[in-house]
Amino acid sequence: SSRFELLDISWFTACMEAGRPVDSELKYRLMDAFEVMAENYEFKENEIFCLEFLRAASVLKFLPFPVTKMKDIQGLPCMGDRVRDIIEEIIEEGESSRAKEVLNDERYQSFKQFTSVFGVGVKTSEKWYRMGLRTLEEVKADNTLKLSKMQKAGFLYYEDLVSCVSKAEADAVSLIVKNTVCRFLPDALVTITGGFRRGKEIGHDIDFLITNPGPREDDELLHKVVDLWKKQGLLLYCDMIESTFVKEQLPSRKVDAMDNFQKCFAILKLYQPRVDNSSYNMSKKFHTEVKDWKAIRVDLVITPFEQYAYALLGWTGSRQFGRDLRRYANHERKMILDNHALYDRRKCQQPGIRFRNRKGCWLLLYQTLVPLAGV
Ligand code: TTP
Ligand code: MN
Ligand code: MN
Ligand code: MN
Structure with missing residues (x-):
């Protein structure tokens, strides 16, 4: 029988032993289709179907062999009927009619646009869609809508936030975060987590984990950091979440549980060296201002030192x-x-x-x- 009958992690280990993941054009076509399906189920708040496709995508991603026929996926975990149907169609027809249907679906397209705004999730998208809104332009034009502080920031910095964060930008922000934190706690450990810790070249935000080795804790650290940025004019948005950690509380057994750490979802102003001289000269001539900064989403999480390892594991993702x-x-x-x-x-x-x-x-x-x- 197949060694892939084992459950996820042991299966993953078996894959790693068998060799590096094999990339192929077909594999990416399959993963893309799965991601579209998963996203559409997410928009429909169907978590079970959504996870089914996300799991299938991550299984494919790490396969040490190419998939060219149905026999290749025999014995693989997470290949339910819905997933197999799509694989079969893509192998035979080159594309999936179901994924194509989703991509052309009006509701999917609207949700995709709406959720691209920082602070807008499935619930808000649903509300806007029910009101008959279909595009971001229509949302922006509707002044009866009551936007949250977060959504206002999302619209204000929309262009910057949808353009991805590069590794170089992550390094620049990392320096800022480290310098600021160490002003208040010189021994603090500041670690980049999330996608950039996994080696990704781009991300939608930059995640940091902060801890102070030794007994000293500072509940005010995060407040001091954002207050300084505010003073320096670097803080464009900040949502401070206080720690909800209670000693008596039992661990959550939910698969998608968030944690109880104090954290801050922020938008920082990152000044960038001016590259385009012509537009600078133009602006001097016409007395218009050239924007020399970019809005960047930054997540800061602070943990007690004894929980640092688990926080690092969780925040590294995926x-x-x-x-x-x-x-x-x-x-x-x-x-x-x-x-x-x-x-x-x-x-x-x-x-x-x-x-x-x-x-x-x-x-x-x-x-x-x-x-x-x-x-
Ligand atoms: P994200 O920043 O949402 O995702 P990412 O860094 O993997 O990818 P992207 O480039 O799109 O930013 O979250 C980072 C990891 O942190 C993610 O795997 C889930 C985890 N996480 C928690 O453990 N608790 C939380 O409250 C949140 C928001 C994320
Ligand atoms: Mn991230
Ligand atoms: Mn993300
Ligand atoms: Mn994040």
Whole structure:
């Protein structure tokens, strides 16, 4: 039987041992179709179907062999009927009629536009679509709409925010963040996470994890950092989320659980060296201003040092890798992984009452915390 019958992580390991992922044009066509399908189900708030296609896409991504016929995907995990139908059609016809239908769908196209605005999710898109709005121009023209502070910033800096963040921009922002944090906490560790830590060349934002080794904690650090940026005129937007961490709280077992760290979703002004001299000279001549900065989305997360490793793992992503890792911990290892810790469920006795006895269980779980290798 196939070695790929094993569950996700062991299957992933088997792939890594078998060799590097093989790229092919067909593979990208399949992954693109899956991503479109997943996105459309996300817009329809059908999480199960959405995840089905996202999983299928990540399985394909790491295949150490090319897919050219249906037999190639035999024994692979996450290849349900909906997924197989699309693979079959793409292998035979070169394209998927279903994915094409979605791409031409009016609702999909509107949601795609709406959700490209920072602060606009599926719920808001649904509301706008129900009101008969179809394009961003129509949304902007409608002055009866009450936009949130976040959405206003999303529209204000729209062009900058949809143009991707480059590695060079990430490095520049990284310097700013490190310099500012170290003014207040000289020993603090500032680590870039998210897509850039995974080696991606571009991203939609830049994610940072901040921690202070040793006993000293500073609950005000994030506030001090953004206050300084405000003073320097670098802060275009800031949504501060205070820590919701309560010691008695049990770990969340949801696959897509967010964490309880103090964090800040911000938009920073990144000054850029002027490259286009002609437009600068033109502007001097006509007394118009040339914009010499770019708005950049930055996420800052601050963690206690003892939870740093788990936070780093969670915030490095990808989102799908996190989901699979948590699923693997839960189903294959009887453990619970979140951005705060790894808990061993088997070492909690009396399974019937362990989740009822809140305080006692939390302590028990903490005693059985399993440190990750290399922490
Ligand atoms: P993102 O910045 O949303 O995604 P990304 O960096 O992988 O890709 P992009 O280039 O589009 O920015 O999130 C980074 C990771 O952090 C993601 O894998 C999920 C995780 N995460 C949490 O663990 N908790 C959170 O509250 C959020 C928002 C993200
Ligand atoms: Mn990111
Ligand atoms: Mn993202
Ligand atoms: Mn982010």
